[in-house]
Amino acid sequence: MSLKLRCFAFALVLLLIPTAKSSQAQVVPSAYARTFSVTGGGLGSAFQPDYAGNFVRGSAPNYLFGLGGYVDVHFTRWIELEAEGRWLRFNQLNDIHEDNYLLGYEHHFNRQTFFGFTPYAKVLVGYGKMNFEFNDAQGSFTDVAYGGGLDVRTHSRFVLRPFDFEYQQWPNWVNSSLHPYGFSAGIAYRFLGR
Numbered sequence: 001m002s003l004k005l006r007c008f009a010f011a012l013v014l015l016l017i018p019t020a021k022s023s024q025a026q027v028v029p030s031a032y033a034r035t036f037s038v039t040g041g042g043l044g045s046a047f048q049p050d051y052a053g054n055f056v057r058g059s060a061p062n063y064l065f066g067l068g069g070y071v072d073v074h075f076t077r078w079i080e081l082e083a084e085g086r087w088l089r090f091n092q093l094n095d096i097h098e099d100n101y102l103l104g105y106e107h108h109f110n111r112q113t114f115f116g117f118t119p120y121a122k123v124l125v126g127y128g129k130m131n132f133e134f135n136d137a138q139g140s141f142t143d144v145a146y147g148g149g150l151d152v153r154t155h156s157r158f159v160l161r162p163f164d165f166e167y168q169q170w171p172n173w174v175n176s177s178l179h180p181y182g183f184s185a186g187i188a189y190r191f192l193g194r
Contacts, residue, residue: 036075037193039159043068047088047182049098053133057176064088064097068184072106074193082106082122086184094133098180100168102126102145121148128170128180141170141178149184157190 045066052060068086075081086100104124128143149164162185170178 035193037073037190039072039074039188039190039193041070041159041161041186041188043070043084043086043161043164043184043186045086045088045182045184047086047098047180049088049096050178050180051096051130053094053096055132055174057173057178060093060096062091062093063182064092065090066097068100068186070186070188072188074108078107080106080108082124084124095131095135096133097131099129100126100143100145101129102143104145108151116153118151118153119148120151122146128168128178130173139174141173144169144171159188159190161186161188 045068046063047066049060049064050057052058066086066088068084070082070084073081081103082105083103084100085102088098088100102124103126104122106120106122108118108120110118122145124145124147126143126145127140129138129140131138145166145168147164147166150162152160152162154160164184164186165181166184167181168179170180
């Protein structure tokens, strides 16, 4: 089974498996009820590109820094989507930089957590764009990202994202696979929902 098919199957299983808690025939307390909401915001990121040049995979001596944006759409407690774009253009080595355009499943584990911290996990699929050294070439590659972090709801409509980690797989990169990883932090605003 190919890596793409395994990742798709994994994401599908996450969407379809209800937990024992949600399958009980009880009324869900209003504190745990989810309503439709849309949240959008910006991120600052630091990523290890896993590429230092010469079309060979390997840790780079530098981290790429960049800006990005994301949109979270929560339909129900178990159906949540995230779209994100990231442009890692700062601190380049020999003009090497990466961009990500991803969409996928996200799950917040519990909104009623200690001090408003809510952990989440995500599986996203899309594509990554790379600019190779000295602007000699560019390419677009399949990008599968696994990650998670924390969201913090404030008393207003703002949501802080103090920590987000993402491990990416670019399975069809040149002659092997690439594995960039990095951290992000940001802030968002809830446009719809409570």
